[in-house]
Each structure stands twice: as C-alpha cells, then as structure tokens.
Amino acid sequence: MNALFRLPPRHPDTESDDIVVVDGISRHFGGRKTLLSRVAAPVVRAVDGVSFSVRRGTCFAIVGESGSGKSSLARLVVGLLKPTAGEVTIDGTRLSTLDKTGLRALRRKVQLVLQDPRASLDPRMTVFDTLAEALTVHGLHRERAARAARIDAVIAMVGLNPAHLVRYPHELSGGQRQRVAIARAIICEPDILVLDEPVSALDVSVQAQIINLLAELQARLALTYIVITHDLALVAHMADAVGVMYLGRFVEQGDVEEVCGAPRHPYTRSLMAIAAPAVPPQRAGRPALLEGSIPSPLAIPSGCSFHTRCPLARELAAEGLPGVNTPDGRLPRRCVEETPVLHPAPGGRSAASCHFAVERPHIQES
Numbered sequence: 566m567n568a569l570f571r572l573p574p575r576h577p578d579t580e581s582d583d584i585v586v587v588d589g590i591s592r593h594f595g596g597r598k599t600l601l602s603r604v605a606a607p608v609v610r611a612v613d614g615v616s617f618s619v620r621r622g623t624c625f626a627i628v629g630e631s632g633s634g635k636s637s638l639a640r641l642v643v644g645l646l647k648p649t650a651g652e653v654t655i656d657g658t659r660l661s662t663l664d665k666t667g668l669r670a671l672r673r674k675v676q677l678v679l680q681d682p683r684a685s686l687d688p689r690m691t692v693f694d695t696l697a698e699a700l701t702v703h704g705l706h707r708e709r710a711a712r713a714a715r716i717d718a719v720i721a722m723v724g725l726n727p728a729h730l731v732r733y734p735h736e737l738s739g740g741q742r743q744r745v746a747i748a749r750a751i752i753c754e755p756d757i758l759v760l761d762e763p764v765s766a767l768d769v770s771v772q773a774q775i776i777n778l779l780a781e782l783q784a785r786l787a788l789t790y791i792v793i794t795h796d797l798a799l800v801a802h803m804a805d806a807v808g809v810m811y812l813g814r815f816v817e818q819g820d821v822e823e824v825c826g827a828p829r830h831p832y833t834r835s836l837m838a839i840a841a842p843a844v845p846p847q848r849a850g851r852p853a854l855l856e857g858s859i860p861s862p863l864a865i866p867s868g869c870s871f872h873t874r875c876p877l878a879r880e881l882a883a884e885g886l887p888g889v890n891t892p893d894g895r896l897p898r899r900c901v902e903e904t905p906v907l908h909p910a911p912g913g914r915s916a917a918s919c920h921f922a923v924e925r926p927h928i929q930e931s
C-alpha cells in the first residue's frame with residue numbers, strides 16, 4: 566500500500582484544505598465460491614492500496630492504460646463500490662460511516678460524468694426530463710417555476726439553449742450530449758465532479774470545446790475535479806496533480822508540472838512518449854514506447870509489477886554484473902523480487918515507486 570502522499574501547500578501559510586482523502590483503498594473482485602462452482606473465483610486486484618488527497622477547487626487526474634483500475638477507483642471515490650480495505654473521506658465525512666440516506670446525500674455533492682453520454686443518458690427522456698429527474702431524485706426545486714428556471718440557467722451554463730430541452734439524446738450531437746451529461750451533473754450544485762474519460766468518446770474537434778467548458782465551470786462554480794483518463798496530454802492541460810496508475814497501484818504521483826515535466830517512473834516516461842513523441846529524451850533515461858500490453862490483474866508480476874515491460878530495467882540489466890541480474894541476465898533481480906515503495910522526489914512535490922527512479926544509481930550499489 567502506498568502511504569498517503571500529500572503535496573506540500575504552494576503557500577506554506579495556507580492551511581491544507583483536502584476535500585477528498587483516499588487512504589489505502591483497495592478493491593478486489595472474486596475470491597468467493599459461487600453456488601454453481603466449488604472452486605473460488607481467482608482474485609482480481611483492480612485497486613490495491615491507493616492513497617491520495619485532493620485540494621478543494623483543484624483538479625486531480627488519474628491516468629493509466631485500459632485495465633489499470635482507474636474506473637474502479639472512480640467508483641470507490643463516489644461510493645458506488647465498497648472497498649475491500651481502506652477509506653475514502655469526502656469533506657470530512659468517512660464514506661464507511663454512511664448509511665443509504667447518507668450515501669444519497671453524498672451523491673448530490675459528488676457527481677460522476679461518464680465517457681459515453683449515449684450510454685449514460687436515457688434515450689426515452691428529453692433533455693428537460695433528464696434534468697428535472699436529477700432535481701427530483703435529490704428533492705430540489707420542487708416548485709414548477711423554480712425547477713424550470715434552474716433548468717434554463719444550467720442549460721445556458723453548458724452552452725446549450727432552450728430549444729435543446731425538448732430534444733432526445735439521438736437528436737443531439739456527441740458534444741451536445743456530453744454537455745447535457747455535464748448539465749445533469751452540475752444541476753444539483755455538487756462540490757466534486759468525477760469525470761471518467763470525459764472527452765475520449767468525442768471527435769477531436771469537439772474535445773477542446775468540452776475541455777474549455779469544464780475549465781470554465783470549474784472556475785465559475787468552484788468545483789473540484791477528479792479526471793480519469795488514459796491521455797497524459799489531457800492531464801498536462803487540465804490537472805494540478807496526478808496519480809499514474811499501473812495494475813491497481815499508483816507508480817508515480819504528485820504535482821502535475823513535476824510528474825509530466827520531469828517524469829521519474831519509466832512507466833510515466835513511456836506514457837509521455839506516447840502522448841508527445843516529439844518530446845526530447847528526459848534527463849533520467851530515454852523514454853521508450855511501451856512494449857506489449859498490460860498484464861492481467863489476475864496474475865500481477867512479482868516485485869515491481871512493471872518489470873515485464875520496463876525499458877529501464879532492461880537497460881540496467883545490460884549494464885549489470887552477474888549475480889545482480891536474474892539468471893537469464895535480462896532484468897535486475899531487485900525489480901523482479903522486491904516491491905518498490907513510493908519515494909518522494911527532492912522537494913517533495915512528487916513520488917515514484919521505482920527502485921532506480923531517483924538518480925538511476927548504478928545497479929552494483931543497490
């Protein structure tokens with residue numbers, strides 16, 4: 566489990582105001598016998614001991630490839646999934662202490678926006694009905710005129726007009742549908758939006774418009790964002806802080822300028838190379854494109870879970886001495902045998918879990 570990593574405040578005299586604190590959260594699936602099977606299903610470690618905190622009014626991004634556990638983590642944060650271990654605290658309230666009523670109240674404050682609005686909007690409901698339903702669920706603006714006024718105000722905020730209110734999702738473009746999904750999320754005046762791949766289902770030309778809309782709304786409504794994405798370029802654009810996720814764990818996290826500007830973990834460097842192939846080689850090693858695909862979370866590699874794809878491990882092994890490497894000489898033994906912990910970078914604005922991340926000390930010294 567990674568220890569709770571908190572960015573030091575930019576201005577040391579301002580008090581820390583963490584609206585979200587995620588402490589050692591895990592979610593494992595399977596492992597139980599079913600009625601039809603006497604053998605327990607294998608355990609999938611979708612999220613495995615993740616910790617982070619998010620300052621009020623900022624944007625925290627969770628980045629990683631498909632299958633790294635990002636969506637499961639998002640669902641844990643909004644209380645849609647129960648953790649196997651660990652705790653999520655939202656604005657001082659521990660989710661584990663909430664009953665059904667408490668969780669419903671929390672869902673008003675923490676809204677989830679999904680990747681594909683075509684799937685998340687009911688095709689049989691007009692835009693007006695979709696927004697009215699959100700108010701009804703939370704018992705807000707019950708009076709007709711007040712409800713219509715709130716819907717008109719929100720539809721304008723997301724850049725649509727009253728003519729859109731009578732349309733059905735299939736009568737809207739992809740960008741307009743995502744604007745409706747955002748309107749539905751903000752209509753109940755939440756504090757936090759969890760945005761799961763908010764633009765990846767959209768045409769590239771529309772993506773920038775939605776990103777700008779999200780930035781505008783964040784400033785106007787003092788929202789806190791948690792953005793789930795596989796795209797480090799989007800992270801660099803939107804986020805203040807980031808957690809880089811691989812097989813259920815954060816392998817690097819911290820200030821976005823530091824993590825994206827001088828990534829220390831070889832996985833982050835590889836993601837950066839994909840996001841911006843023209844970026845010159847980083848100081849601490851050449852970014853290499855990722856080889857192969859992410860292993861199954863049913864069979865997480867031993868030691869450092871990234872060792873099966875790690876370009877830095879291969880490079881270090883090539884420099885290493887017999888006995889320091891695995892018997893086949895392909896990888897440093899330490900990468901295969903020892904699980905790395907998050908090491909804070911000098912200055913404490915980021916941390917990376919790689920045995921060799923900091924100075925890339927020569928393998929004989931380790």
Ligand SMILES: Nc1ncnc2c1ncn2[C@@H]1O[C@H](COP(=O)(O)OP(=O)(O)OP(=O)(O)O)[C@@H](O)[C@H]1O
Nearest residue numbers: 594595609611630631632633634635636637638862
């Ligand atoms: N309900 C479930 N039962 C079993 N395994 C699950 C369940 N939900 C997720 N998983 C597994 O957990 C792992 C992480 O899934 P998750 O959807 O959180 O990853 P992700 O990074 O969001 O990927 P994607 O971008 O493809 O959605 C995957 O291997 C997935 O198959």
